[in-house]
Amino acid sequence: MTRRTELLNRSWKFAYGDPPGAVHSDFDDSRWFDVGLPHSFGIPYFMEGGFYVGKGVYRRTIHLGDDDVDRYVALEFHGVFQDAEVYVNGERAGRHLGGYTAFIVDISSLVRPGSNLIAVRVSNEWNPRLAPRAGEHVFNGGIYRDVSLIVAEQTRIAWYGTGISTTRVDGSDATVTVATELVNDSDLAFTGDLLAEVSLDETPVLTAEIPVTLAAGETRTFRQEITIPDVRLWHPDTPTLYRLDQALAGGSGPIDNTRTEFGVRTVEFTTDDGFFLNGRRLAIHGANVHQDHAGWSDAVTHAGIRRDVALIRECGMNFIRGSHYPHHEQFATECDRQGLLFWSELCFWGTGGDNVDGYWTASAYPPEPADRAEFEESCLQALSEMIRVNRNHPSIIAWSVGNEAFFTDDEVIPEAKKLTRRLVDLAHELDPTRPAAVGGAQRRGFDELGDIAGYNGDGASLFHAPPWPNIVSEYGCVMEDRPGVYGPRYSHGVEIEHRWRSGIALWCGFHHGSILPGMGSMGFIDYFRVPLRSWYWYRHALRGVDPPPWPVSGTATAIRLTADRTTIRTDGTDDAQLRVELLDETGRVVADDRPVTIDVVDGGGIFPTGTSIELSARNRGLLDGHGAIEFRSYYSGTNVLRAHADGLQPATLHVEATGGESWTGQDRRLSTGPPSLTHPPAGNVPKLLSADRPVFSSGYRSGSPASLVTDYRVDRGWVSDVDQPGTWAHVDLEAAWHADVVTAMFGAGIDVPFVIETSSGTGGGFTQVANGTTGRGSAVVVLGGRTVRAVRVVFPGSPAELIEVRVHGR
Missing domain, CATH: 3.20.20.80 (Glycosidases)
Incomplete structure (x- = not known):
């Protein structure tokens, strides 16, 4: 027998929180939500500033044959944010900390023939000892990437155990080094061969073979140098990929096999x-x-x-x-x-x-x-x-x-x-x-x-x-x-x-x-x-392709509903992007932003909001006369989708879902979203928003760059490279904040005029909020919560040294 890998993205149950006993087989999860993977705590999520922070539990049953339980059995997770505890039949199998990397959990000792209950407890709570401690993204939790079941022999090629690197490119030939980690979890020594076949466009290029020996319980890496003749190098213009098929063979033939795509380049x-x-x-x-x-x-x-x-x-x-x-x-x-x-x-x-x-x-x-x-x-x-x-x-x-x-x-x-x-x-x-x-x-x-x-x-x-x-x-x-x-x-x-x-x-x-x-x-x-x-x-600019005609102002008379594909798989790796356009009587897209709703009239497919979704200016799903959303299904069959808006005839589209269980109208419980949202801490004390933020300027003298105005230091600051009217420095807060106070600090010297301006960053330019002269050494401007993305200090006459710009707000 050789290795078997099976996607487990379908047929999960999910609940927010951490219900007592939920990891055990006899727990009743009938009132939990029906979800497929990939899944996020935050679904549906439309760029809100807050998101659910807490715990959630996933449950699913897998089925194993009598022969499987004597082999190596593992669960492969491609990403769980960010603390995952995995249980099998009520017993803890492993824990992984870290929200962005793949990992594997060996469940060989916990499985049995027949049904096996998999439960995963997940937390996305902030952890001071876990990266990242900071970031401007959102940190929605969940099993948000694929999960697979792997069944292999106890003597096998390790998980992601093959590493291929280009050693040399010489003329038309290239040498690659293949390092393969082999694992022998059995109680017996192993003697066999590691076979390799390199293919290009389904055509074999070469084969190689090396003998391997492993003591009982040993993990060891074997290296092969392989020369590829008439090599085709990987490049963005010619992204050529080779395929390496490896087989680990013993006395009775192949016992494990893996496939790896790779490219040759330097x-x-x-x-x-x-x-x-x-x-x-x-x-x-x-x-x-x-x-x-x-x-x-x-x-x-x-x-x-x-x-x-x-x-x-x-x-x-x-x-x-x-x-x-x-x-x-x-x-x-x-x-x-x-x-x-x-x-x-x-x-x-x-x-x-x-x-x-x-x-x-x-x-x-x-x-x-x-x-x-x-x-x-x-x-x-x-x-x-x-x-x-x-x-x-x-x-x-x-x-x-x-x-x-x-x-x-x-x-x-x-x-x-x-x-x-x-x-x-x-x-x-x-x-x-x-x-x-x-x-x-x-x-x-x-x-x-x-x-x-x-x-x-x-x-x-x-x-x-x-x-x-x-x-x-x-x-x-x-x-x-x-x-x-x-x-x-x-x-x-x-x-x-x-x-x-x-x-x-x-x-x-x-x-x-x-x-x-x-x-x-x-x-x-x-x-x-x-x-x-x-x-x-x-x-x-980069490809010479002219832009399309922009939507014109007007009143729509029709809806057009299309998709980038009308046949999708149901294994959680596939979906269709639906496109909605509002058209006038000539067939042109018009900037009519009335909301459009798309319903699943028939079929088992879903949107992030369930069987219906509204695309509108409110959720930014329909702007300038067109919008889009991704549609997926975990059941096979025909999905009939209908888009409708006030005053317009509906448009219909069929999307065929293939593979897995057929949709027959099964009962299912779809989540309407997380039970609560956590927002960034606001507090009553204004925070310093400007420290180490980017600073741009009209030019600077050597040794006095604009970056000095947000570095906390007051010994020196930005100095213009020219002595002429209109020099400026601009602090970018990198987001739109509610600014309470702006403080500008100037160096000693002549008393010259200055102007302080702010911008919300939404395309409206800068607005003056204060002016004065530098003789006082500093200026404090109370903004009272004004939305500010950037602060600019301008010297309309002679320039002066700008020591610091500090912005406090929320």
Whole structure:
């Protein structure tokens, strides 16, 4: 017998909270919700600032044969946020801490022939000893990625035990090293062979074989060097993938088998000449991507991931930064297949503002000594898991060990930097073929700790020709909803190509949920995966594709309902994106934003809101005359969908679901959403919002950059590089806050006029809130809760030294 892998995404029961006895087989779960995986605590979720924080329990039955229980039996989880306890037949099988990486739980000793009850207790409560301690995303809990059952022999190839790396490319041939970890859990020694076949486009290229021996209870790694003739290198323009089929054979034949896709390519980041792929310079141009989708939150299908990658590819970009945590392995798989470079990032994450324990606004590194050892271990474990699962993907060109970890309490900045260096060293140890990057490294010397410095925000203007390889890992940061402005989001000269800069990445690709107000609305594609007009600008600039006609003002006379596919699988990996358009009598899309409701008239499929969903301006699902939503099913059969709106004839669409149990109108209990929401702590004391935030300026004198105005230091500040009217410095708070007070501090010298302005960041520009002269040394402006995204200080006459700009608010 060889290995069997079975998806377990269908037929789960779920309840919020932690009901006593829920892990036992005799527990009555008939009143629980019926859910399929992937699933999120937050469903339905539409970019609200609050989300459910607490516990939840999942239950499902699996069936095993008599032969299965004598073999190795395990459950594979691709992601559970963020504390998972797994039980089998009432007995605890294992626990995993960490919300973004895959893991496996050995249940061999707990299963029996016939029915077996699987129960998973999940918590997404903030944990001071678990990464991330901070971040601007939302942290919805749940089993939000796939789960599989694995049944294999006790002597087998280890879970993700095969690592393939390019050793040499020489002319038309390439040598790859295959390292395979074998496990022998049996009581007997094993002698056999490890067989390998490499294929390209289903055609065998070569075969190889090595003898292997394992003592009883031994785990050991075997290495093979394989030369691939007439190699076809992986490149975004030609994303060629090979397939490695391996079989572990004993005296009676094969006893285990695995399949691994891989690509052959070389990568190099240089200090003076940028990035090289396969020995040729390639300018990186891409976007940052969060994982969540409208309604479904983080519980995204493989089809949804495929569409995300395709949208970035379609606009002409060649790179995705997986911000700011390990993404589903399927994301790298799609980048491999579609031809995008991918930056895989760890969840060691900081975010600006006052650091407050108890929520995801805490210091990135723990200030409490008792929390540090476990926190560091959680980072090291997550990095190890990220690399093990993703190491064979040719699209991945760097392992990033975190993002903006400098948002750490001052007293533990040295410890945060030591941990960063530990993570870099571990990445080198686990994978010497890729560089280790530090994302968001524009403050406090974090940029010198890795092989590549990723500069966010004002880093693009602060760091020119630094003494190490570098990339602008974030630029842009424009808050917009559809339709948005047709134009680029370039800022601070990033559109100018410098040989020493490896590339640039837009913040960000998609709207996403965020605990910071307005922060989520910075995508050039919205939460429902409909592009804003800036996406069309990039597509035209990078690929020469003209934008479509924009919707015109008018009154709709018809609804058009379409889908990107009309046949879907029911195993939780597939869905259809439904598109709604409001048309006038000529068939043009018109900017008529009346709400449209889509109902499941017949069939077992669901929306995140159940069997009906409204797309409207209220949930931003229908804007500028068109909208979209993802539809999935866990039952086979025909789904009849009907879209209707006041005053318009309904439109009908059929979507066929295939595989699994047929829909016959079964009773099921669908959740209407979480029982409660937790919001970011507000408190009565205004918080300092501006510390270490990005600062931009009209120009600065050497040694006096604008970044000094948010660094807490009062010994020196920003000084303009020219002595002329109109110089300015602009503090970006990176989200829209309720600002109470702005304080500006000036250096000693001549008494000159200044103007203080604020912007809400919603496209309305800056508004003056104060003016005066610098002679007093400082200015305090009471704003009384005004919505502020940015603060600008302008010197309409002669410039002066600007020491600090401090913004307090909520």
